[in-house]
Each structure stands twice: as C-alpha cells, then as structure tokens.
Amino acid sequence: xxxxxxxxxxxxxxxxxxxxxxxxxxxxxxxxxxxxxxxxxxxxxx
Amino acid sequence: xxxxxxxxxxxxxxxxxxxxxxxxxxxxxxxxxxxxxxxxxxxxxxxxxxxxxxxxxxxxxxxxxxxxxxxxxxxxxxxxxxxxxxxxxxxxxxxxxxxxxxxxxxxxxxxxxxxxxxxxxxxxxxxxxxxxxxxxxxxxxxxxxxxxxxxxxxxxx
Numbered sequence: 001x002x003x004x005x006x007x008x009x010x011x012x013x014x015x016x017x018x019x020x021x022x023x024x025x026x027x028x029x030x031x032x033x034x035x036x037x038x039x040x041x042x043x044x045x046x
Numbered sequence: 047x048x049x050x051x052x053x054x055x056x057x058x059x060x061x062x063x064x065x066x067x068x069x070x071x072x073x074x075x076x077x078x079x080x081x082x083x084x085x086x087x088x089x090x091x092x093x094x095x096x097x098x099x100x101x102x103x104x105x106x107x108x109x110x111x112x113x114x115x116x117x118x119x120x121x122x123x124x125x126x127x128x129x130x131x132x133x134x135x136x137x138x139x140x141x142x143x144x145x146x147x148x149x150x151x152x153x154x155x156x157x158x159x160x161x162x163x164x165x166x167x168x169x170x171x172x173x174x175x176x177x178x179x180x181x182x183x184x185x186x187x188x189x190x191x192x193x194x195x196x197x198x199x200x201x202x203x
Contacts, residue, residue, distance in 0.1 A: 021077040034102055037103040
C-alpha cells in the first residue's frame with residue numbers, strides 16, 4: 001500500500017454519496033417500503 | 047358543526063397529508079438513506095434493502111417529532127445512523143462495554159457525516175455536541191486515520 005493511499009481513500013469515500021444516487025432503489029420500491037412501515041405502525045396502534 | 051363523519055374525514059385527510067409529506071421526503075432523500083445503510087456494511091446479517099426498510103420504519107415512527115429546527119437531511123442522518131447502530135449492536139450476541147464503545151460510535155458518526163459534506167453546525171445538531179468539539183474531533187480522527195494508514199503501508203512493505 002502506498003503512503004498517499006489515505007488521501008485516495010478519503011476522496012473515494014467522499015464520492016460514495018454521489019454513487020448512492022445511481023444505486024438507490026427505484027421510487028416504487030421506496031414507496032412500497034414506506035407503505036410497509038405505515039401499515040406496521042397502524043397495526044401496532046390497533 | 048362537527049359531525050362524527052366530518053371528524054373521521056378530517057383525520058383521514060390529516061393521515062393522508064402526513065403520508066404524502068413523508069413519502070415525498072423519502073423520495074427526496076432515498077440516495078442518502080441508501081448510502082447510510084450501505085456504509086455501515088452489515089451485509090453478513092442484514093441486506094442493505096432490509097436495513098433501508100428498518101430505517102424507514104424508524105423515520106415514520108419519529109416523523110411527528112421532526113420540528114424543522116435542523117434540516118431534513120440532518121434529521122434523517124441522525125435517525126438512520128441511530129437505527130444502523132442499533133442493528134449493529136443487536137448483531138453482537140453478548141455485548142460488553144468494549145464492544146459497544148459509545149465514544150467510538152459517535153466519532154464514527156462524526157467522520158462519516160463530515161465526509162458526506164455536512165457542516166460542523168449540522169453535525170453538532172446530529173450529535174448534541176458543540177461545533178468546537180466537532181472541529182477538534184474531526185482533526186484528531188483524521189490524524190489517527192492517517193497514522194493507521196502509514197502503519198499499514200509500512201507493514202505491507
């Protein structure tokens with residue numbers, strides 16, 4: 001491992017959030033997850 | 047005059063408005079949530095999708111407590127990170143104080159948020175620490191990480 005690897009890793013990690021924009025699930029999948037969360041909370045309230 | 051039916055309708059409308067606001071917030075921030083779930087890398091036990099579902103359950107549970115004092119992203123970051131830390135702790139069968147090092151967990155949260163572009167003020171809001179403490183910790187953590195990398199690179203030679 002080279003000594004400048006730290007800066008490379010640091011920059012790579014900084015870009016991770018941008019990469020997530022391409023990898024995040026579709027809107028439909030996210031909305032389905034939200035529905036599950038809301039139904040689960042509703043069931044607990046009953 | 048408020049009839050029972052009107053009250054029920056009003057409640058349904060409130061619920062529907064709340065769900066719509068929540069869903070819109072999720073869609074605006076899905077990349078951030080996905081990123082936090084992937085970053086904690088609990089892949090051995092939890093898939094990223096499962097983590098995201100857990101985080102969304104937490105966000106919905108605490109949605110009413112979001113008062114807008116901090117930014118939406120700051121609030122999501124805090125709730126999502128706490129959920130991920132909780133999942134990680136559950137993964138440890140018999141936790142000891144060494145395994146659950148709160149100081150180290152906070153440092154990890156600080157450095158991740160810093161790398162993700164949050165300001166010292168926003169990180170201070172997430173952690174309930176002062177901006178000065180955040181600045182000091184980031185400097186220290188970065189130095190420690192640099193030292194670790196130097197040590198590793200010497201060992202590799």
